[in-house]
Amino acid sequence: MDTALVFNKHNINGTGPSMFGGFTFDPLKKKTDLWSKFSGALFHIPKYMLTIVKGEAYFTTNVVCTQHDDMSLFDKVTREREDVLSKAGQKPALAELNLKDVIEIAPEAWKQTVTDVLADFENSELKKVVLARELRLNFKDEVQSESVLVNLLKNQQESFTFAFESNGDCFIGASPERLVKKDGSSLFSACLAGSIARGKTTEEDEKLGEELLTDQKNLIEHQYVVDMIKGAMEETCDEVLLPEQPVLMKMKYIQHLYTPVIGKNREGTSLLHLVDRLHPTPALGGLPKQAAIEKIREIELLDRGPLCSTCWLDGLSGKW
Structure with a gap:
């Protein structure tokens, strides 16, 4: 950013130079053909970017200039x-x-992998391991990323929807989870762990939600995430605030236990340090973090690929 010229009169996150990309879930995991077109860490600054904030639209242009360019580049x-x-x-x-x-x-x-992991719990420090599995959908015709995005934006309105292309492949999805958001000195993270279905009626939905709020297994697993995120934020924050009990986050098809965590960032600390400390949370990897990652690397069949993120480049204060 030291050599960049930024002309931006709007003091709004999401305008000006912005970097989009992600890191692989586990850089030490052997890469498969499925993710061969994505590198371990890949970020882009888009040439053109549309941002909509509170009904206002902003259009950002980013251009690489060299000593050989003249005004014809501007034209x-x-x-x-x-x-x-x-x-x-x-x-x-x-x-x-x-x-x-x-x-x-x-x-x-x-x-069988699940059975083996459960057997390993008795003789290890592991408290939780999150194992992923792979489901492949084959379509009659070539899939347009735009069609998938339209469906996700319609059916997953409470989620963060993304599409990230690399060498002709597109990583696309929607997730309700936000690892961390930074706005000035304020940090925000979300503890999301413990889930149950939505009800077909209001009464059934409320009953299922109350069941989730009182289920000890889900509460324990949710607390794993709360404790880990709280501890990570205390390393970089002068103050950390969070409620004593989780509430419900209701999505279209599912409801989760949810605890927001707010912190005041300590001067001189890096957002990337917090990202490194937080990822993966116990909701994605397990606990203890390093032991869970090593176990996943050892026994999981699939390559989880990248995780997407966004960063506004005004001093790396933005949201990931």
Whole structure:
């Protein structure tokens, strides 16, 4: 950023130079063909970026300039911007997503992996290990990322929806979890662990929610996440605030135990230090963190690939 020229009169996160990308879940895990087009860490600063905040739209342009450029670069970018903006109201033609088949990858082997991990708990320091499994959906025609995004934005409105392309492949999804957000000196993280279905009626939904709020297994696992995130934030914060009890976060199809954690960032500390300390939380990896990651690396069949993040480049104060 020392050599960047930033012309931005708006003091709003999400405007100005912004970096998008992610790190692989476990850089020491052997990479599979599925994620071969994504590197272990990959970030981009987009040439053109649209940001919508509280109903206001902002359009950011980022250009790499060299000592060989002249004003013709400015004219070229201006023409490109006008072309992009002229197409802003056009809606792309989206093909239907026609599912052909669903394939579970090695389900019996995954079940055996779960059994083996449970047996290891008696003779190790492990308290929790989160094992992932792979489900492949094959469609009759080529899948448009735009079609998937439209469906996610419609059906997962409470989640953070993303699509990140690399060498022709697209990593796309929606998650209700935010690892950490930084705004000035304020830090925010969300403890999300412990889940149950939504009810078909209001009465059934409230009953299921109350069941989740009083279920000891889910409360214990949720507390693992709370304790870990609280401890990590105390390393970089002068003050950490959180409620004594979790509440419910209700999604369209599922409800979770949810505890917000707020901190005041200590001067001179880095957001990246906190990201390194937090990831993966016990909700994604396990506890203790390092032992759980090593166990996952050893026995899990799949390569989990990257985790996406976003960072505003004003002194690395933004949200991840």
